[in-house]
Structures are given as structure tokens and as C-alpha cells.
Amino acid sequence: MTKKTNVKADEIKRALAKRHTDDVFLTEVKTGATWGSNELLKFDAFAIKKSWAKPRLTGYEVKVSRSDFLKDEKWPGYLQHCHCFSFVCPKGLIAPEELTTEVGLIWYYPDSGALVTKRPAKYRLIEMPADLLYYILLSRTDSDRHPFFSDRREMIESYLSQKEARLRIGQEFKGRLFDEISALRKKVKELEDELRYGGNKGEQLALIKEAAEKAGINVRYSWWPRDVVEMIGQGIHPDMKRAIERIKRDVDEVTKLVKASGSELLLKKQ
Template structure:
């Protein structure tokens, strides 16, 4: 939980009242920890502040937050942390982490934090309810704008995905039709003695069949018969030397 402008007790009749610029509470039953922050924006404010050591009794960790270089860690006790703010980038850098101290935290500060949390006119991150409502309205506008932008982007991506899916489906159907057609062609050619294999010369067989109109297997068989007939003729004819 992170609260801003946290008082150390009741305002009425309290001369020793202090007010943290910010106070964070770690959500842990086993190791509860309150971290206090004091923000300094000028060198004179830091040098003239004599009350900050009083914060140490109300938190387990304490850190100064300031613009880069405004406070040096050598100017602070070892247990006090230092965080630099970089105006050009908006970044925060921990120059030295605050050391954890075992402190018996007064119950008044927990009571104040609880009342700050449940006060309907005060939000822990804003100085007034108006600030909270203005931020809420701005956030709604930003969310609406972001929703339109994201929605438009998702719609375009969905359209492209559907378009790609349709193209893939068309290509799949086309390949399926060609595969079925090829199967039919194989079956028909096989009926005429032409079988398509990867390593046979089926192209020449088709060209020959289309040219002569004769089954290539019949031509091959006829050639073999003619060749065998010639061999047989040579075997049965008498040789001139024998006469």
C-alpha cells in the first residue's frame, strides 16, 4: 500500500505532529515494513529541515527523494536511503538503499493510514476527490482510445488471417482435385498397359501410343517375336558348307 501525505497522528492538540510526503507498507504479516519518503526539491529546503530525524521512529526504512545531485549520500546517516529523480527521463535511481531497522511503530500511524484509506473524500494517491475523479475520467478516455486502437488492429489482423486461411483452403482444394485427377489418369493409362512410375520412361510410352495407336507392350512383344523368328529361321536353314 502506498499513501501520500501521511500524518503521524491526530492533528488536534499535537505539537509534535509530522507528515510523511509518502509512506509505503509491505503487505506481510511475518515481516511488516513501513518505508517513509521525504521529497526535497531545493537545496535550501534540505539544509533548513531539522525535523526529518523524527520520521525515523515511525518507519522501518527511510529515504530522501530529490532531483539528481541535489543531495549526496555522504550527507546522510548510513541507515538513510537516497533516491535521485532524473527530470530528463522521468526515471528514479536508488543511489543508496535504506537499511531496515527494528522499530516499534506507534499505533497512531496505522490508525491514520486506515482512516485515510476508508475516507470517502480522499484517495491515497490524490490530494482530493476532485483530483481522483479528473484522473478517473482521463483514464476512461485513454482506455476508450486505446480500446479503439487495439480493436482496429485486431480486426485488421483477423481479416488478414481469414484471407490467408481462404487462400490456403483454395490451394488445398486445388491440390486435392489435381491429385484425384492424377489418380484417374493413372488408372486409365494402366488399362492400356502404360504404368507411371518414377523411374520408368512412361512419357515415351504415351507419345508412342498416341502416334501409332498401338499398345507399347504389344510393339515390344512383336519386336521380340520378330527377333526370335529370325533366330529360328537361321537355325533351320541349311548352311552352304553343309551342302
């Protein structure tokens, strides 16, 4: 039996949210008003099926620690507030035979992020919990303050645990960007040589624009050649600079023609 895992509760809640994409899904749902009750409970996750004919309120208790499960004596109180109730835990943390037959059990597989139902929760007839539903109505915005986390501390812990992964992704992205810029430099150098010794300028311009787009430059704007120059730095041959200037002048001429045509159309309409 698994006793300790590195799985975070928010990982399991995110998986549950995906399972309930067609339902109303919330985390950290209290069973009533915070004040005035000593028997207040809080579901780790709660789903409401969007159906008048067959309503179903599903409550979840998330456990990522064996000791937390063994010490929990409050969970039977959840049953009166939902039609179906299940424990959700990393695979192997809780065995089906440890739970009463009406309670469901779902295992979370961290390697794939999948949820596997080891035993479905039985549907039970209950009185609709007015206090719980009214709490959801009044505090819906509060429930979204830290989605999938019980408090800010848990959210920060999750952030720190994933920091290394984000750093690795950032380094990989920077590496790919460096490769793309290097490829652009090489392409421009090749085009410099071709421009120096002649060639089809239109074809060369198309190649330059294609390379610029791959490097993240928006060629829909007339100043894209300047962006290419700034990215390449001082390594561009003068012939290339002059070619780029000619492109800019051509764009300006086309822009003037478009504006003039628009003015003529407007006068004709009037």
C-alpha cells in the same frame, strides 16, 4: 550540486507509486491524530509491505528544493515511525554523504521518470506505530482526495504547468483527425466514381465501412450510413446517396427477418 529544479513533488510521488505497486502506498501520511500533539509529522509518501512475517514500513521525504532540504531539521523524527527511511530528490540535489548512514537516498531522473537508489535505507527494528496506522485506517479516503498532492494549490500548480503539453497533444490529435476525415472524403469521392461507372457493390461497401471505421464511425449500427453522410456534408454524389439508402433498406429487411425468426423459435419452445 543542483540547487534549483523544475521538477514537481507530485512527479516524484507518482514514480514512487509505480515502485510500490504491490504494497499499500499513500501520500501525505501523518504520524497520528491532527489534534492533541505538537510533535505531529507528515510523510510525503509512505509504503506498507503486505507481509505478516516480515513487516516493513517505508517512509519518504521528497525534496525538490535545495534550500528546503538544508532548512529541514524535523526529519530525524520520522525514523521512529518506519523501518526504512529515504530522501527522494531530483538527481544531484542531495549527496549521499550529506545524510546519516541509516538513511537512504533516491535520485529522480526527470527525463526518463526513473528512480535510482544512490544509497539503500538500512532496515531498523521499531515498535509498530499504532497512532500512525490508526490514522491511515481512519483517514484513508481523505488521503486520496488529491492523489500525489499535499493540497489543492499544489494540484492546480501542477495542472497549469502541464497545460501547454496537454494543449499540444490536443492540437496533434485534431490534426490527425482532420487528416483521417480528409482521407475519408477522398475515398468516398473515388467510390462515387466507381459506383457511377459500375463495379462490385459488395466490395465497394466493404471499403466504405473500413474507411468509416477509421474515421470513428461505429458500423455495427444500422444508421452508420447516415453518419457518413453527415460527416461528408454536401459533397456526396447522388449515386452514393442512393447506394446508402439501399444499404439502409437491406439492413431493415435483415432486422425484420431476425425478429421473425426469433418469434418462431419462441413459439416452438412454448
